[in-house]
Amino acid sequence: MGDVISVVVTGAGAPGIAGTIYSLNNNPDDMKFRIISTDVKSDPVGRYLASEFYTIPPPEDKEYIRCIKGIATKENARVIIPQTTREIVLLSQHLEEFREIDVSVMVSDYSSLKRANDKYLIIKECEKAEVPYPEYFLIDNENDFLSALDNLGYPDKKVIVKPRFSSGLRGLRIISNETLSMKEFLEEKPTGLNIDLDSILKIFRNGPFPEILVTEYLPGDEYSVDVFRNANGTVAIPRNRKDIRSGISFDTEIELRDDIIKYSVKLGESLDLKYCFGFQFKMDENNVPRILESNPRIQGTMVASTYAGFNMIYYSVKEALGNSVEISDIEICDNTHIKRYWGAIAIKDANYSGKI
Known part of the structure; x- marks a missing residue:
């Protein structure tokens, strides 16, 4: 080569x-x-x-x-x-x-991506593949929206709303009846995700009602899973997203949980995804990982798996070049940690000059 x-x-x-x-x-x-x-x-x-x-x-x-x-x-x-x-x-x-x-x-092929990019169809795929998912309702009008909130226990429980088709945090909101304590107001940075019911209803009444997925709120840790799949099998590497800012992992640690690995392999096979891609799971109150969404492309912090011992970004390119990748005898370094920081590059006369 x-x-x-x-x-x-x-x-x-x-x-x-x-x-x-x-x-x-x-x-x-x-x-x-x-x-x-x-x-x-x-x-x-x-x-x-x-x-x-x-x-x-x-x-x-x-x-x-x-x-x-x-x-x-x-x-x-x-x-x-x-x-x-x-x-x-x-x-x-x-x-x-x-x-x-x-x-x-x-x-991946179009039919696979069409399902993987659809937040409703990914849950239906989980139903078929026996992968845990949150309780959910797909709605497109205010009456059904309010009914879904009631069925999910609002206002006693928080509820998640997100567009059926979106990426990252776009359109995601946590509907909560809770008020900030003085300590939270003074010491915690706002996330922009929390919203009260009146405010989100004003948004929805300001135009055509969108197709929305309403789901239960999952209170536990969030995981991204970097996945590589080819004709020889699947490699799934979960990592705990310990610090998330604007949807980006700023502190993530490889955590080789057998349950998340099993579910990721099953879902990747069910969707027939290939090359490298990702899933996101969040723990419920019983520490059961439930699907959040699929990212059928390179994930933003997939380099963590490179450092952990499996360079799935490169191996995907190798596959695309027609060279089959063997995935036996793989050693993943558990607890590999990636921490982002505010670095920068310097540019002089329109050319790269260095980085910090």
Whole structure:
């Protein structure tokens, strides 16, 4: 594997861009990559971490696919590595077009992504695969919304609402009847997730009522699971999200819980996802992990699994290049810890100058 392989990495402004590039450049086979990054914004941090950079239209633009194909052709790229939720379904619908120009796209098939990106269908998939999930209601009007709250024990219990289709924390709210104590007001940073019933009803009455998933509130620890799946099997690496800020793991620790591993393997197989992807679980009051959502792409802190001993970002690229990855005799270093901090890069005369 002595040749330098050109790859296109989208989402150059995504939180995980540095981790993705690190995983590519620090792989166990010493494969050399030339990284071309792209983003809808013209000056993301990933612009300065790659060999080349292109500004591209958003996936909703009819020119998006043509633009990505043009970049891949111009740069002789072998693999497209998408990092954003908005792109993956569209790219999965054009896989044959990319094959015609000898480019692999590191995404699962369209039918798998359609289910994995749908917060309602992912729960239905859990029902089928016997993976624990929270009590839920799918609603699209105010009467059903209020009925769902009542069935879930509100106002005595907190309730979660989130759009059926969204990514990250977009649209997620915790409906609570609790009031802040003086200690909480003075000492805790606001998360922006908590909302009272009157406030969310005002939002819903301000336009067409959206399709909303209403679920029970899960009070325990939250886990992200980095998953790799190919024809040889599945590797699932859970990590406890000890500190979450704006949806990003700032403190995460590998915790090889057998139950979460089992459920992640079952769900990955049921959805027929491939390459690397992720699930999120949260513990209920009995410490049972219940599904939150699926991330059928590279996760923002997936580099944690690279440090723990299994570089699934690189192995996914290797698979996309047509090289089968053996997953026997894998040793994962439990309790591997990743802590984010507020680093930065310096730019002089539009060129990368250093980092802190």
